[in-house]
Amino acid sequence: MALGERGGWDKSESRYCGVETDFNDDMPHLLSFNLSSGGFDFVVASLMDPNYRPSLMEKDIGGGSHVLPFAGSDLVLSPSQWSSHVVGKISSWIDLDSEDEILRTDSETTLKQEISWASHLSLQACLLPSPKGASCANYARCVNQILQSLNNMQLWLRIPLVKNDDDTTDFIPSGDSWELWNSFRLLCEHHSQLSVALDVLSSLPSANSLGRWLGEPVRAAIIHTDSFLTNARGYPCLSRRHQKLITGFLNHSIQVVISGKLNHGVPSVSLDSALDHTGTNVESSQRHSLRPYLDYIAYLYQRMDPLPEQERFELSYRDFLQSPLQPLMDNLEAQTYETFEKDSVKYIQYQRAIGNALVDRVPDEEASSLTTVLMVVGAGRGPLVRASLQAAEETGRKLKIYAVEKNPNAVVTLHSLVRLEGWEKTVTIVSCDMRCWDAPEKADILVSELLGSFGDNELSPECLDGAQRFLKQDGISIPSSYTSFIQPVTASKLHNDVKSHKDVVHFETAYVVKVHSVARLAPCEPVFTFTHPNFSTKKSNQRYKKLRFEIPSDTGSAMVHGFAGYFDAMLYKDVHLGIEPSTATPNMFSWFAIFFPLRTPVCIRPGSPLEVHFWRCCGSTKVWYEWCVASPNPSPVHNSNGRSYWVGL
Numbered sequence: 001m002a003l004g005e006r007g008g009w010d011k012s013e014s015r016y017c018g019v020e021t022d023f024n025d026d027m028p029h030l031l032s033f034n035l036s037s038g039g040f041d042f043v044v045a046s047l048m049d050p051n052y053r054p055s056l057m058e059k060d061i062g063g064g065s066h067v068l069p070f071a072g073s074d075l076v077l078s079p080s081q082w083s084s085h086v087v088g089k090i091s092s093w094i095d096l097d098s099e100d101e102i103l104r105t106d107s108e109t110t111l112k113q114e115i116s117w118a119s120h121l122s123l124q125a126c127l128l129p130s131p132k133g134a135s136c137a138n139y140a141r142c143v144n145q146i147l148q149s150l151n152n153m154q155l156w157l158r159i160p161l162v163k164n165d166d167d168t169t170d171f172i173p174s175g176d177s178w179e180l181w182n183s184f185r186l187l188c189e190h191h192s193q194l195s196v197a198l199d200v201l202s203s204l205p206s207a208n209s210l211g212r213w214l215g216e217p218v219r220a221a222i223i224h225t226d227s228f229l230t231n232a233r234g235y236p237c238l239s240r241r242h243q244k245l246i247t248g249f250l251n252h253s254i255q256v257v258i259s260g261k262l263n264h265g266v267p268s269v270s271l272d273s274a275l276d277h278t279g280t281n282v283e284s285s286q287r288h289s290l291r292p293y294l295d296y297i298a299y300l301y302q303r304m305d306p307l308p309e310q311e312r313f314e315l316s317y318r319d320f321l322q323s324p325l326q327p328l329m330d331n332l333e334a335q336t337y338e339t340f341e342k343d344s345v346k347y348i349q350y351q352r353a354i355g356n357a358l359v360d361r362v363p364d365e366e367a368s369s370l371t372t373v374l375m376v377v378g379a380g381r382g383p384l385v386r387a388s389l390q391a392a393e394e395t396g397r398k399l400k401i402y403a404v405e406k407n408p409n410a411v412v413t414l415h416s417l418v419r420l421e422g423w424e425k426t427v428t429i430v431s432c433d434m435r436c437w438d439a440p441e442k443a444d445i446l447v448s449e450l451l452g453s454f455g456d457n458e459l460s461p462e463c464l465d466g467a468q469r470f471l472k473q474d475g476i477s478i479p480s481s482y483t484s485f486i487q488p489v490t491a492s493k494l495h496n497d498v499k500s501h502k503d504v505v506h507f508e509t510a511y512v513v514k515v516h517s518v519a520r521l522a523p524c525e526p527v528f529t530f531t532h533p534n535f536s537t538k539k540s541n542q543r544y545k546k547l548r549f550e551i552p553s554d555t556g557s558a559m560v561h562g563f564a565g566y567f568d569a570m571l572y573k574d575v576h577l578g579i580e581p582s583t584a585t586p587n588m589f590s591w592f593a594i595f596f597p598l599r600t601p602v603c604i605r606p607g608s609p610l611e612v613h614f615w616r617c618c619g620s621t622k623v624w625y626e627w628c629v630a631s632p633n634p635s636p637v638h639n640s641n642g643r644s645y646w647v648g649l
């Protein structure tokens with residue numbers, strides 16, 4: 001039935017809500033009751049009788065071949081019913097790390113039989129019970145074996161959402177259930193089909209500690225009916241913090257599953273009574289006991305703000321790795337220019353900066369007599385030429401413009417623009433690389449936009465070094481400076497996508513990504529700054545920066561899969577534009593973040609800082625970054641000599 005429509009566009013998995021059921025060997029009834037009468041989209045149901053134990057069966061059948069004792073066959077549901085509406089719940093009694101050898105071997109046999117049966121049914125996922133204690137090596141070993149030859153099915157490891165700072169139990173080391181998940185997934189080498197189902201309980205850990213999970217592969221949030229409060233009319237509702245958590249999950253394609261018994265005094269009907277009264281057909285007028293909980297989750301889902309149009313457009317880019325552009329070495333295509341040109345916010349900021357620079361440069365008294373020479377270097381198809389002319393009109397200043405562009409295809413469009421707009425007297429088009437143009441005169445103002453997601457990564461410094469030859473000594477560069485930033489992130493999806501290439505090259509490459517399912521573990525730190533113009537004779541575009549990140553003490557430990565990178569550019573005086581999250585220019589969409597992966601993810605703990613080193617290296621034909629972690633555990637230096645990733649000069 002789905003939770004509803006959200007802005008009419010969000011096709012995320014989280015529209016579907018499930019219910020955890022008790023064992024019932026009549027699967028068709030179980031399904032029809034929970035779907036037709038309950039309104040749920042899927043059931044999380046046991047596939048095997050909870051009383052089944054392989055060792056007992058062996059005795060019964062004299063050690064012969066194992067016969068699965070659960071009722072029904074695959075024919076009781078259609079293949080599409082099995083795969084769309086049933087998540088298999090693996091027997092919760094299994095304990096693969098038990099001291100009791102019979103229980104341990106029974107558990108292993110059962111786990112393998114159940115997963116094999118679930119694969120046979122083409123279920124999309126199976127829910128694995130939580131490890132019974134802090135030591136889960138044998139359970140993980142067995143799951144890891146299964147993962148090696150599993151079809152497309154996901155395994156959701158059930159983990160209670162618990163973090164008690166002063167309560168260390170045998171079950172959860174350091175009182176933090178994230179540690180349990182972390183041990184398990186490390187033992188399974190970050191397998192991409194191993195994910196998490198979080199049990200949401202009535203009390204919640206701190207916001208920082210919850211935030212970690214958004215970078216982990218959480219597929220489901222199982223909310224127990226005990227976690228609901230009761231509203232004034234006797235209906236279930238959630239606390240403010242629970243609401244925020246659940247809407248956060250829904251926003252990250254995490255499905256909700258309701259679990260437990262009716263705890264609120266609303267009229268209802270149970271599965272047994274429905275079956276007793278109606279035989280094979282459950283009357284849809286009768287209400288499922290958990291329906292009020294589903295209705296509440298649907299209410300939360302529908303109440304979420306609709307996605308803004310730009311976000312909807314960018315949905316398919318979320319957490320999708322892209323190679324950064326190389327606008328210097330390659331020529332951009334028409335559709336890339338088209339995308340840039342739609343970003344009116346970027347050009348408004350440039351127009352403001354140019355207007356302010358014109359007013360500072362030419363006093364009011366000389367506005368009609370003095371002509372400012374402005375050069376747009378890297379003019380593309382002309383949007384910054386237009387912004388410059390509009391700034392001149394707004395401020396009443398006179399302009400002479402040179403539009404310098406090295407892409408011959410963009411130059412064609414520039415010529416037609418100038419003709420169409422009648423700018424021939426003001427604008428001169430120069431089809432040339434700015435680094436080798438022999439300009440006929442010097443500029444008062446140099447305007448460029450050669451910025452990548454990491455600021456200098458599209459080689460703006462190298463290009464502007466060439467262009468400043470034709471800037472007057474007291475001339476202005478817009479932008480006047482730019483700075484890159486990084487922060488450590490948990491990003492299991494990105495890590496697995498990089499890993500899927502099975503080589504080192506992809507782990508030593510930076511990617512442009514619309515980061516969404518990531519946990520930002522610490523505030524950003526600045527990395528490299530470039531200032532223009534820079535007439536110093538000793539200047540170099542090589543950079544080296546050592547950075548330290550501390551995670552907040554209430555976060556708990558966390559996994560760092562790499563670094564999210566951003567930039568901020570000062571265009572002129574206080575007019576800036578950028579994507580660094582704390583100062584990002586609102587509604588600007590020209591740049592996604594950049595992601596620098598780590599070959600081996602690093603676990604960090606509060607109180608022990610993460611020490612990171614970044615280098616910008618320059619050769620005669622290319623520029624590249626190298627990066628490493630020095631502490632708590634040293635990583636290899638990534639991308640030595642730019643062997644895997646570089647930007648061509």
Ligand SMILES: C[S@@+](CC[C@H](N)C(=O)[O-])C[C@H]1O[C@@H](n2cnc3c(N)ncnc32)[C@H](O)[C@@H]1O
Pocket residue numbers: 327328331332337340341377378379380381382383384404405406407410432433434435448449450451463
């Ligand atoms: C990011 S695009 C910006 C285009 C345009 N200014 C805009 O805002 O839509 C950068 C442009 O600079 C051009 N470019 C890059 N390096 C250049 C160089 N060394 N000389 C001339 N043009 C260059 C590219 O071809 C591209 O058209």
